Amino acid sequence: MPANRFNGFTDYGIGIGLRAPHYQHILTRKPVVDWFEIISENFMIDGGRPLHILDQILEQYKVVQHGVSMYFGSAEKLNREHLWRLKELVKRTKTPWLSDHLCWGSVDGRYTHDLLPMPYTFEAARITAQKVRAVQDFLEIPVAVENVSSYAEYHVSEMTEWEFLNEVVERADCGILLDVNNIYVSSQNHNFDPLKYVNSVPAERVAQIHIAGHSRYRKYILDTHDHPVIDPVWKLYERAIQRAGHTATLLEWDDSIPSFQEVHDEALKANRFLKSTVLAKAV
């Protein structure tokens, strides 16, 4: 199950996000890390230092691309320039799969640069799935869609978020990047049982899992990626691993970024659950 057609039949372990404050540490100390996830948009450029650093990383590490602005759920057409630049980068990194978010963020050619929540309607599922398929066909690699954290729900929704996710991935025949922190954040903001969400996802389509920390405010939780992972999120991760198997896992830490070692140590906590899953299977 972990190596499946949605992650290019790879069997990656625990990775962390490649972030600028850690570049020097990685290039000089060469720490042992299973893999790095890069934000595609940071490297969809023509030249200069970012690509030079990426090339050095690629010589020594496995890299997977994660995007933040494909906006599969936007009603407008896909951005051709974005696709061409992304394809160039895919050739460079040889990423075995690629992920982006199940959200929208642009309309009439104007970009909000945010991950805005989808209305859970059949029309939206159809449009989104068509775009995921088109991207997958164009890039010629598997695409996984990631569930986002959300702070609003729409009157027009016709199903739950997990039903919508299932509808999209079945129609698009694509993978899932299951973000268990996002499930937790949204469950707190919208009063649903996060375990029900995890149990409803088609486990055979899970290509990758994200874990992260968040910030709690008086009336809602924000997905800030600036704290360690909390226990309830680890519990969701444990359940996801029980269902999907030993899946490529990545810790996101994007703000108030601590030392490389601290981030890596936090990510490696996932080993507790991955090892117990392997043991359970062996028994």
Next chain:
Amino acid sequence: MRLMELQRTMARAVMQPLTRTERMQQKAPGGGKMRVYASRFIKPNDRLTSFERLEIYNRQYWFRVLSSMIEDFPGLRAVLGGRRFEEAAKAYLCDRPSRSFTLRNLGSRLEAWLRKNPKWAGAKQKLALDIARLEWADIEAFDGKAEEALRPEDLSGDAGPSLQLRLQPYIQLLDMHYPVDDLLLEVRKDDEDTDFASNAFQERRKRKRVQAVAKLKPAEIYLVVHRVDYSVYFRRVDREEFLILSALRQGKPLGKAIDIAFRKSSIALAERAPRVQEWFQNWATLGWFCRAEKKA
């Protein structure tokens, strides 16, 4: 509500400017009450109204795009002052919302917009345009394309007047009315130091910066924004150097480029040939030239 209509409705609200206290406006896009506008498409929950839920996205949008502008244009911010800069950036983003998938391009139309809207810089218009242009050139030079560079020995063999040379795509050529390169370097140095500084120290820095802007005297300068080992540098060049490089950028052959550069030059005739030789030696050493594209 269909998908496109819902997204247009939400985007209009999300991209509407915040109030002075950084809250969502009570007035909806196109008039009416925002409370009513939000409740038409967003569900409330047991803790938040529709208005409050929409407001989270409205605030996130503005915090994100404004912090991107502050990061990309610290020099313009120093020239206009913090509050004026934020007001100008908000007006710019309302007039010219992002049309690119990447925040990198958010400021690509700022200089042109400032030129059309001089009220934001007032008496400092020329200075503001110069610094905005330099800061955008810096972004372009940082991650622009580099071709294989010609070495000095590549130039020595067939450097006749019909030789066509091409400048590296990442190189930016700027003619300025103010010495904004010095100003920007000073602002950046301040920003680096500020990370470790006390409030009192930061205040002194701020005053120093205001004084530095006020003291800046106009001066014609010619700049090449270029890269060495992936770091961006600003190099001042002579007027004639600038004109040769600009002509080469426009695709003119070497001989023509040199003619243009010396048309109104005060450099004595006898000095010209050795100067040109020295310039080309420097430019080639810095890797500024690449082979001209072959015509199909």
